[in-house]
Amino acid sequence: MSQLADRIRVLHVDDEPAFGDLTVEFLERQDDRFVVTTMTSASETLDYLADNDVDCVVSDYDMPGKNGVELLRAVREEYPDLPFILFTGKGSEEVASEAISAGVTDYLQKSGGADQYALLANRMSNAVERHAAEREIDWHRAILRNMGEGVYVLDAEYVIRFVKFRIPELESVSEENWTGRSLSYLAETDNLSWTEVTWIQEAVDRILSGETDEVRIELEPAFPELTNVIELRLSPLELDSDEQLVLGTTRDITQRKRHERRLERFETMVEATDEAAFIVDEDRTLDYANEAALNNIGASFEAVEGRSIRSLADEYVADEGGSERFVRALERAFDADDRPDVSERVEMTLDADGRNPVFEYQLSPIVEDGAVRAVVVMSREITDRMAYERELERQNDRLEEFASVVSHDLRNPLQVARTRLALADEECDSEHLDDAVDAIDRSQALIDDLLTLAQEGEGVTDLxxxxxxxxxxxxxxxxxxxxxxxxxxxxxxxxxxxxxxxxxxxxxxxxxxxxxxxxxxxxxxxxxxxxxxxxxxxxxxxxxxxxxxxxxxxxxxxxxxxxxxxxxxxxxxxxxxxxxxxxxxxxxxxxxxxxxxx
CATH class of the missing domain: 3.30.565.10 (Histidine kinase-like ATPase, C-terminal domain)
Structure with missing residues (x-):
């Protein structure tokens, strides 16, 4: 949004077009700086704000769809400081309280007559001017005061002309002690090694000779003790003078270097394994993938490096919902700060070179300093195992069907035969009848055992x-x-x-x-x-x-x-x-x- 200038761009929102036109006319009469655009709904307002600069929003409360306070909340999500005045005919303590809680700049009730527009114009001007005043600050001073990086200026003779960097209680590292001294002072006071000072001098020469516009050097200063590695970025400093100067900025990259070294160790492990594996960094982008993982999707590392995991999953995952399942599993792995030994597992079908192999993925968090910095993903193809399991399931279904046939179609005739033999035994005496009964009993026992085998072969789940x-x-x-x-x-x-x-x-x-x-x-x-x-x-x-x-x-x-x-x-x-x-x-x-x- 713009600062106050010779015009104030106002967006007026009211679902009554006639009232909107009247408001535009009166406001532009009150102050010729006002340039008023009218909207009749909250959705139109949000679309307009997305494409245009506005200095103040004036909105009615009672509108179809989103009301004025709901519009205010939506505006605050994108433009937290934009002046917003609720100008409404529905005045109540409840609406006022709700508007204040939502972050309204001012609240004004419609009263009828021309005086209300003079009051509204005054409230608008004050709100916009106050907003502009709050933004009128010394940006250069504020940036230097708040930035976490060190700022240095060196001349062609390697003299430190300006320093913004102070470490409390260390006199040799104070701004006052460094300004005006030669770069060699840092080696003399053991803040840097002589080799590092030479690197910086050579970089200054290259920049001032026009050989390059930027040099980055990794240094290991003696102070502060918690900083192991800093990155010094050197570039030309353009001033309205003939003096040749170089601007240097430093930032602590200790954690980044530790993370990189840790990732390098994991990359070496990933490269050495026969299984497909890749590494996802904190930004949820692909940091590294070994050859086996790339072969699974038929892609080169250059084609996938740095891409978001979601976009890669959307492109290469074939089964419906598989991409979303993997992303959710990845988020759970990144949330495992307090349980780093727990791995997530997910199965997915890939779309690779016209075939649809099934893979099982195991996601293991890499924890550093109590936080997950990356996730190693190992995968193995289980297409054959899945096919075997499906075939086994079909065989089990057939076995159960067979068991049902055995139970019904064999047991019943055997039971009838045994009953008939019992009747025959009552009418005649024959040793063959006992043998026949034994044979039937053995057949029924065999059926019972076969049914038991069919039922007991399934895995146990109800322990x-x-x-x-x-x-x-x-x-x-x-x-x-x-x-x-x-x-x-x-x-x-x-x-x-x-x-x-x-x-x-x-x-x-x-x-x-x-x-x-x-x-x-x-x-x-x-x-x-x-x-x-x-x-x-x-x-x-x-x-x-x-x-x-x-x-x-x-x-x-x-x-x-x-x-x-x-x-x-x-x-x-x-x-x-x-x-x-x-x-x-x-x-x-x-x-x-x-x-x-x-």
Missing amino acids: EPVELGDVVERCWGNVETAGATLVADVDRTVSADRGRLQQLLENLFRNAVEHGPDDVTVTVGILADGFYVADDGPGIPESERETVFDAGYSTTSGTGFGLVIVETIATAHGWDVRVTESDDGGMRVELTGVEFVE
Whole structure:
């Protein structure tokens, strides 16, 4: 917005065109400096302000769409100091309070008659003049006083003619002590090395000879102690005199150099890895990418360096919403100041050279001085894994469909056949009938085991603390144990799916009872990272222990799926299972990798 001059540009906003025209006429009569433009809505006003300079806004309150206070808030977001006067017929303490809170410059109620325009013109002039006065400051003095950089002027003889840089309590580094001295004074007082002073002298010569317009030198001054590296920028100083002078400005780049060195270390690591990787800096732009990452999108480093991550994601991510997912994951990584060890993961499909590979990205923050300075992104292609998982899902769907067919279309006829055999047994006496019943019972047991395998093969998601002793007692009661004995000392709690754990234990108990003597003893005990189920039956020959979990393995007339189900349930929990010999020479099944809950 402009300063006060020979005209004051006023933007008047009122939804009544007739009142607007009347206001323009009266205001321009009051002061010939007023150049008044009228608008009838808030949206028109904001569009006008975006393209034109205005010295003051005068607005009605009651308008369709945004009212005057809502317009004021919108103006304050873009032009916080622009004079804004609310000139309204709706006068109330509530409106006035709301306007003041929103930052109104002045508030004036419409009263009727020509006097109100004289008052409005006076309020406008005062507001614009006050705004202009507040901006009338000595910019040069203010900049020098507030700027964080050091400012120096050197002449052709390397004499320091002007200094704006002071370090309290260090006399040798004060402005007064430096002004008028030769540049060599800085080396004599150990503020700079002689080599650094020579660099500056050579730069002054190059600039004054016209060889270059700018030289940048990185220096490591002795003071202040917290500053390790500063950048000195030298350029010609143009003055209305024949004297040749060089202007020097310095800024502390210690943090930047530390960050660069840290990034360089990560760049070396990124370049050395076989996986695709790239680095995103604090501005959310691509700082570095290794060859593998560039190959993934078929681009050169020159084509992507310095580009915003959002623009790159929008260009190369193929799946809907993938770009936004990645940007959100990146923001979470940059917000991880208090949890730098936590990595974000996101999967995306890329559009690269006509193909759509799927990648998994891991975003890890680089934390320096308690803040995230960059994020390293590692990626690996999972297209084949995703295809395998989809195929596995289709196979599982077919397996579930098969299990449903087995359950309905096989069980029912078998049940009918068994019922018919029971009726036949009542009418005639034949040894063949008992054999037929046994065959049907075996078929139904086989169906039950197959259905269990189909259902238990899925991964475990509903883990809960389970009292192992309680579930052992319950499972033993669910199995026909005849003269068998249970010995269990398992006062521990495990993290497991209760239903599947029960299925596992019942299968182990049933296996021990069916393959052991009538008075078999089954023992359940605790291991360092799991538990075991052992018996004193005949055991499993060592040569066959590797095959006991194969489908169909049985030493009797069983289905051969009992231990297969045990292994399937254990694997679904992430447990390891193995068969060995018990202390009594029987079979011992050990389950390890179990998580105990304290």
